[in-house]
Amino acid sequence: MLEQLPEGLVTPALVVDADVLDRNIARMAEAARAGGFALRPHAKSHKCAEIAGRQLRAGARGLSVATLSEAEAFAATGVDDLFIAYPLWPDESRARRLRRLADVVALRVGVDSVEAARRLGDAVRGSDRAVEVLVEVDCGTARTGVPAADAGRVARAASDAGLSVLGAFTFPGHGYGHDPEARERAARDEERALFEAAEALRELGLEPRVLSGGSTPTTGRWRPGPVDELRPGVYVFNDAQQLAMGCCGVDDLALAAASTVISVPAPDRFVLDAGSKVLGADRSAWVTGHGYLPQYPEATITALWEHHAVVHLPEGVPAPRLGSVLAVVPNHVCQPVNLADELVIARQGVELDRWRVAARGANT
Ligand SMILES: Cc1ncc(COP(=O)(O)O)c(C=O)c1O
Structure with missing residues (x-):
């Protein structure tokens, strides 16, 4: 229960409910196993060695990351199988790294152009x-990503550049939004694209060994078929x-910012000390407010400043007392994690441990 926060925390602070975290990890591992998919969770959501370890012990094949420096950070913590699920553009320094x-x-790397494939071939020769x-x-x-029918062109360039082409990947990001139909469509689009990409690779005589997809919103909509690896990330914590x-x-x-009520300027308005520097500034058009308050589900965070969250209450709901500490679930968990040490x-409500956000700020 996120609202049971440890006593005496210096706020704002990101608090993780260990039981919910473990349950989310176990549930996703089981869903992947039951469907016959390899799981390669996206670690940009947690950036944390202890959580990576839990995912790997639960059966994940390896980790996905977004940047070379995230890959380096996880390699430094002992993770030995990493996919940079991003079309890298290797410059001189990245080539060395x-x-x-x-x-x-x-190491696996994403590529989505002939030019990048050639550069990558030169880089790792x-x-x-x-x-x-x-x-x-x-x-x-x-x-990013080429149309599936063009996958062969990029694969040929990669192969000619001396790289080993393992397969194809895609991200069904258009499944994000209010409409459940959109998630279903995104899951089917992903299947179709990976099927088509696989055919394009086969035409070149390259048998794909990995066809990687997945996101948190499309979880549960996966069917056996072309997709054989999944990369959900946010599911470890979930978010507003x-x-x-x-x-x-x-x-x-599983994650909330513990935040203190620092001002109650009006009966229907109070202010918390977790602003955009803690909660991140992500706000999709279809989300109401800048976060979710489990203790005040009817409240709306109407404005976010760097160090203030301004919360409005509906008529008749009493405001919390000055100095009380509340849980705020961020809209999109990846940004707040990246902002925290x-x-x-x-x-x-009992503090068990503190985990370093090892890949914090690893953006290069
Ligand atoms: C390439 C890629 N793979 C996987 C994921 C993880 O998806 P989600 O954040 O929905 O869990 C993301 C998220 O942005 C992504 O960009």
């Missing part, structure tokens, strides 16, 4: 262990966005 990293971990690549295809998110989408329940929220791990 990639070679160093490839010598100590099994001569490293002791092969760097494997997955071609990124766009299944509808309209972010996932709650608003109906992708998790209140009892599945450590996570306070708690069970039923």
Whole structure:
């Protein structure tokens, strides 16, 4: 229960409910196992060695990360199988770092252009262990990734550059939003795109060994078929966005910012000391407010300043007392984690431990 915060915390502080965290990890591991999928959780959501360890012990094949420096940070904590699920553009310094990293971990990298494939081939030439690549295809998110039918062009360039082409990956990000139909469509789009990408690779004589997809909102909509690896990230903690989408329940929220009521300027308004520097500034158009307060579910965080969250209450709901400490579940958990030095791990209001956010700020 997130609202049971440890006594005496210096706020604002990110608190993680150890039981909910463990349950979320176990549930996802079981869902992947039951469907016959390999699980490679996206670690950008937690950036934390202790949580990576729990995911791996629960059966994850390895981790996905967004940046080379996240990969380096997790390699330094002993994770030995990493996928940079991002179309890297290797400059001189990244080339050196990639070679160093490839010598100590099994490394996979995303690629979505002929030019990047060539650069990557040059970058890692001569490293002791092969760097494997997955071609990124766009299944509808309209972010990175080539159309699935073009996967062969990029795969050929990668192969010609001396890289080992492992398969393809995609991110069904267009499943985010209020409409449950959109999540279903995104899951089907992802299947179609990876099927098509696999065919494009086979036409070149490259048998794909990994077809990687997945996100937190499309969880539970996976079917056996072209997709064989999943990379959900947010599910370890969940957040106000996932709650608003109906992708998790209140009892599945594992992380909140413990925050003190520092001002009650009006009967229907109070102010907390967790602002955008703690909660992050993410706010999708379809989410009401800047976070969710489990103790005041009817309240709305109407404004977020760097060090203030301004909360409005409906008529008749009494404001909390000055100095009380409340839990605030952020809209999108990845940003607050990246802003914190450590996570306070708690069970039923008792602090158990503090975990360092090891890959904090690892953006390069
Ligand atoms: C490439 C990629 N894979 C996986 C994920 C994880 O998805 P989610 O954040 O919905 O758990 C993300 C999230 O942004 C991503 O960008």
